[in-house]
Amino acid sequence: MKNWTHYVSRLQWKLVVIFLLLFVASVQLIGVYIIRTLEQQYITDFLIDLKTQAQMTEIPLKTVLENQHTQNTTEQNNEIHNLLRKLRIDRDMQVQVLNENGIVLSTTSPDKEEIIGRKNEYFIRSENQTTSKIRRDPIKGIDYQIYIRPIKNNNGDLIGSIYIEASLQPVYEKISSFTKKLILIGGITLVSSAFLIILLARTITSPLEEITKKTTEMATGNFATKVKVYSKDEIGILATAFNNLSSDLQKALSQKEEEKEKLESVLANMSDGVLATDRNGYIIVKNLWAEKILNRSVHIGDSLENVLALSNPISLPLESKRQTFLELNSEDLEEQTIVKITFTPIKPQGQTEMVGLIAILQDVTEEEKLDRQRKDFVANVSHELRTPLTTIKSYLEALEDGAIGEPELAMRFLKVTRQEADRMTRLIHDLLQLSRLDAKQARFNKKAINLTNMLEDVVDRFSFQCKQKNIQISLHAGRYLPHVYADRDKIDQVLDNLVSNAVKYTPDGGKISVYAKHRANGMIEVAIQDTGIGIPKKDLGRIFERFYRVDKARSRNMGGTGLGLAIAQEIVRAHDGEIWIESEYQNGTTISFTLPPCEPEVIG
Structure with missing residues (x-):
């Protein structure tokens, strides 16, 4: 009560x-x-x-x-x-x-x-x-x-x-008699006036009480409420203004909610992380991508300095736009994430003082890796071309200086020069092929191919090399393998490259096995397994990079260009297949790829 x-x-x-x-x-x-x-x-x-x-x-x-x-x-x-x-x-x-x-x-x-x-x-x-x-x-x-x-x-x-x-x-x-009469009249007048005053007060306060009640309802979010307009005086004008205000507020909040939903949708679907702070650097807005990029939870009210562990923290207030990079998991190159952060101060129009800050987080790990690979590629191409050119120039200078007068020595020098020229030719051919594959300009003559016959031909081609190294090579193909829809020459190139690597890196007396089977998803899997020297775990993630070699000196001496696996990967992908490698150092390697089966109508 x-x-x-x-x-x-x-x-x-x-x-x-x-x-x-x-x-x-x-x-x-x-x-x-x-x-x-x-x-x-x-x-x-x-x-x-x-x-x-x-x-x-x-x-x-x-x-x-x-x-x-x-x-x-x-x-x-x-x-x-x-x-x-x-x-x-x-x-x-x-x-x-x-x-x-x-x-x-x-x-x-x-x-x-x-x-x-x-x-x-x-x-x-x-x-x-x-x-x-x-x-x-x-x-x-x-x-x-x-x-x-x-x-x-x-x-x-x-x-x-x-x-x-x-x-x-x-x-x-x-x-005294007059005074009594005056008091009586005054009392009656007072009672009458009190009644009229109460009516007047109620006339004034009742609409105000209703407006107050409706205002309380508006404070709870009910903007559809309206007050009754009793008159056209100032209170009636106030009631009309309140109804207009309620309607305008409802529209404004509806628009605000729409804008908020749009903003949340934009933030949620952005591929960049967004963090917004107040003037003191405490987070007031964040999106899911920011947490994914940083690989941690971000809460409203957290300090930006604690969320972004920058080696050179920004000082507030920030006067102008600034960019910096943040490295996450820098101790593990394979798991390393590079984040580009763009800080932009929020300044209201006509003001110079910062009222907030927006940080845009972009995961540029792949771009940085591609840039690093591009630089490595240019350096490797330069190195791969410079080495045979230097050798050819040295032998030609030796021939020019008089070695050409000694037939046996001159023939040996010419032979080496020709070998280096062939090596350059192979390198340039591989580079051109990779370039065409990258630009989707390589032509593929795909048709139905009997995979078992193709694998038997590959084993036959390398049987002589294997006998020279006393390596046992064998084929294990499943029964009733379907035809594959592929370019025979391109798949032969892939198989030759993979089997050639197996022969190169398998010591004498080793074993090479070629497998083919039908996978549950309908694809045909081909695997080349050897008992060679294997690949260290730290190199497995980069084995398909261009010019990447586990043992650079040994690979170059064996005549490799470092582009074989990269070309094989691009060819398999062009056939809608996948290629992967499993290896344990000193315990052999297994490299596998898949090819799509040929549709029955194609065979017919």
Whole structure:
């Protein structure tokens, strides 16, 4: 249950209290003013009545007082007393006639025996003006209005005074009665006004409460909510503006969500990693590719410096675009990953201060490897061509210097020169063939081929070399092998290259086996297995690279160009096959490749 302070603190009751306090204060000020004015008016009117009575009594008293020297005191007092008896005197009023010294000559008071002959205590000798004042009776607690009017003879000399004293209680009773009526009317007006003020406050606050409620709903994400427009005044305009704002916010958030989804889709489908940071270098946006490239988890709020272990960390704020490279697993060349990182500072338009940073991560491992292979290829070609050219030049210079005069020596020099020229020719032929294969310009005359017959021919071609090295060569072909769809000359080149390598690197007394079988996926697998020297594990990943040799000196002495396996790989791939090698150092090598079977209609 809500606390009462919740209701008291609401705007509606604040408005009610404020308006009521203003109303009460206004009514109170007006009431006090009216009562004070009315009291003053009553007292003024009361004083005028006293003055009128004094004026009416003044003329006959003047005659009596002027004759005071010709009359005795008793006669004079009786005459004054008779005059006073003729006056209409209220019971709360007392009239006294005073001589020029303030001695009471006569009075309408019931206690006249005690008063006559005494000096009036409020008398002040004044020949020019009347005197009025209010006195308080401390015993009765009643206020009395006093009016003293001087009486002058024809010469202007003071011969006496009229003293009138009247109770103000009737005046106060009238004022009190009026005050009660005023309070009653004020109370009724206050209740009516309170009711009207509450209605007014509700008229103002109800739409505001509805807007507040709908605003709370908007804060939870419900932007479809609308408020009812009750009027066309300022509150109605506010309600209309709220509805328009809700509609605009809904559209804006919908567009924002679409843009966010687009951005997330772009980030998710980018082949580059993206990391965005705030001005302090803490990550606020990342995509999956960044984690894949870095091979680690990246969390929002991580420091960019900790995520990217750069040898030369960037310093923030970054003034301009910057590129750097990051090497991962640098201790293992086969598993090494090279990442190019481009840092771009985010600067709002018209500002020079960086508010964030975007890091684009690109895996350039393959590009770097290709660049390295390109450089190695150029260096190897240069070396492979320079070696026979140097040999040919040396022997030609020797012949020119006189060796041509010795027939036996000259023939030997010419033989070596021809061998080096043939070696260059083979190298250039292989290079041209690789170039055509790379450019997809090599022509293949594919047709149905009996694989078993082709393998038997290969074994026959190398049987003589094997006998010379006492190497046993054998063929193991599965029964009912289907025909393959291939270019006979190109596949013969592959087989000759692979069997030739097996013969070269298999010691005397070794063994070479040629296998052919039908794989479960329909492809035909051919394998050449030898018991030769094998290949170290560290070299297996690069065995198909151009000019790559496990034992460079020995391979060159055996007449190889270092391009045979690369050419074999390109030919097999051109036949939609695969080629791979398995070897254990000093325990032999097995190199295998696959070829597609020939479709039945092709054979027909």
